[in-house]
Amino acid sequence: MRQSLPLRQTDRQTDRQTDRQTDRQTDGRTERQTDRQTDRQTDRQTDRQTDRQTDRQTDRQTDRQTDRQTDRQTDRQTDKQTDRQTDRQTDRQTDRQTDRQFVL
Numbered sequence: 001m002r003q004s005l006p007l008r009q010t011d012r013q014t015d016r017q018t019d020r021q022t023d024r025q026t027d028g029r030t031e032r033q034t035d036r037q038t039d040r041q042t043d044r045q046t047d048r049q050t051d052r053q054t055d056r057q058t059d060r061q062t063d064r065q066t067d068r069q070t071d072r073q074t075d076r077q078t079d080k081q082t083d084r085q086t087d088r089q090t091d092r093q094t095d096r097q098t099d100r101q102f103v104l
Helices: 008-104
Strands: none
Touching: none
């Protein structure tokens, strides 16, 4: 029959086993916490980047639409003014010619 280990040695072994178990549990928890934290940070960064890209696209689209509307409006006004001027000149010329015919 084997002799039992002295009490101190048994206590040390028990302490070591307990320490190993605690370390494994702590390491597991710490690793999971780190993973969660990393996931959250990655998600936040991805969300921010996506938001920035979406904002840029929206800004570009809005700018294009605004530019188009402004261009159309400017073109309409310019066309109207040009038409009026042309009409006036045509009217004047026609009036002059008509006046000349009557004078002759």
